[in-house]
Amino acid sequence: MPILTRLVPAPLTVDIRGGALEDLAAILEDRRISTSGRLAIVVSGGSGAKLRDRLAPGLPDAEWFTVAGGSLASAVDLADRMRAGSYDAVVGIGGGRVLDTTKYAAARVGLPVVAVATNLAHDGIASPVSILDNDAGRGSYGVPIPIALVVDLDLIRAAPQRYVRSGIGEALSNLSAVADWELSARETGEAFDGLAAAFARTAAESLLYRPDSVHDDAFLIALAEGLVLSGIAMSITGNTRPCSGACHEISHAIDLMHPARAGLHGEQVGLGGVFASHLRGDKDLTGRLVEVMDRHEIPYLPGQLGFTNDEFVSVLEYAPDTRPGRYTILEHLGLGREALVDAVADYVDTYSS
Incomplete structure (x- = not known):
């Protein structure tokens, strides 16, 4: 009798603990997601700027991108900006809007996405869907699930x-x-x-x-x-x-x-x-x-x-x-x-x- 099974899409790694963000580079290198450190890192213009100042010294070969809101237009613009570079992966650091924008843009340029959640407001942190505002209101767009998920409990506790x-x-x-x-x-x-x-x-x-x-x-x-x-x-x-x-x-x-x-x-x-x-x-x-x-x-x-x-x-x-x-x-x-x-x-x- 043949043995039948199926593959279940899931993140390669899930790291949930206090201080996990400080080990981001090591996590990505250890899992062979990025051994060169060439990353496109996406953050918001508000709290994301503070995270950039904190993390940038430990990620010298990364290129940082700022996004505003969670619209289809901003996701397409992000993808267009990332095409000019060469990266191992795209890292989104933020809440739902940043992560949904990052997931869609990464799918558009064919790169794996790493989700770093700064809050736990909804299940988009590891879903194969990006919810983005569009001309008709709001739409759901299918995307690959993140290849890795990092949840730093220190950031979660600091959020409202x-x-x-x-x-x-x-x-x-x-x-x-x-x-x-x-x-x-x-x-x-x-x-x-x-x-x-x-x-x-x-x-x-x-x-x-x-x-x-x-x-x-x-x-x-x-x-x-x-x-x-x-x-x-x-x-x-x-x-x-x-x-x-x-x-x-x-x-x-x-x-x-x-x-x-x-x-x-x-x-x-x-x-x-x-x-x-x-x-x-x-x-x-x-x-x-x-x-x-x-x-x-x-x-x-x-x-x-x-x-x-x-x-x-x-x-x-x-x-x-x-x-x-x-x-x-x-x-x-x-x-x-x-x-x-x-x-x-x-x-x-x-x-x-």
Whole structure:
């Protein structure tokens, strides 16, 4: 009998610890990602400039590039600027916008990308997707996953804690996304990948019952590892399905309908995920999610993100239009406005403290 298997795309190395950034050159040389030190290093113009001053002496052969924002235009411009040089790899150091811009530009010039995350706000740190602003609003672009991921816990602790809490919301929303995927498999025959689902579900469950907090290194490591698992789950399927369901439809609708009032991505998908669990009638999971999110100070009610019940109902009405062809609990129930008004009122009444 033949032995059949498959290769799972994953980073060559994942280094999560305090002080990891100081060893960046050694990490890349040890893993043979760059033995010459010829690197294109991408940072933001704000905090990135301070990191450049700190790291440049230890990376004398690197060329530094500054990017502003996370737009498709800035990613294309970065790729064009990098074409003039010769590099072993591209290193992005920063938050989601810097890393998404770097991943897209590196793919455009055909170079491996190393992601150095300065916060844990969402699962883009190791995902095969770049989320970039474009003329139509915002788009998702497929890219290779990072060849290496470095998370320096000293940088994570120095970032606003709200970013860590956003990352928790992102990871927890995987439970809702996988439930939507299973629903679609039953109702529409959509292909379901159990391995990808296992990675995505594990990322969420690794945080669901932890008693520690964002102040503890062990918790930050678990969160970082969970976000990496989410990225690998998406790389297995080649799309965002393992980590994106009604939770993300709701977040996209908020971004499009209320761009000036939108919160952090992980906050929005966290709220979307727990509300979707309520719609499914999963009281045990919904209650547990509310308990965890409340303990970590993550918004789980529309009012905590600054939206009235009526505004949130309008978001829910529009949400399915943000991802045509994706089947979630929202499409399955097909609730009209009156039914959504009742569902939101019941949710808020049930879980308001």
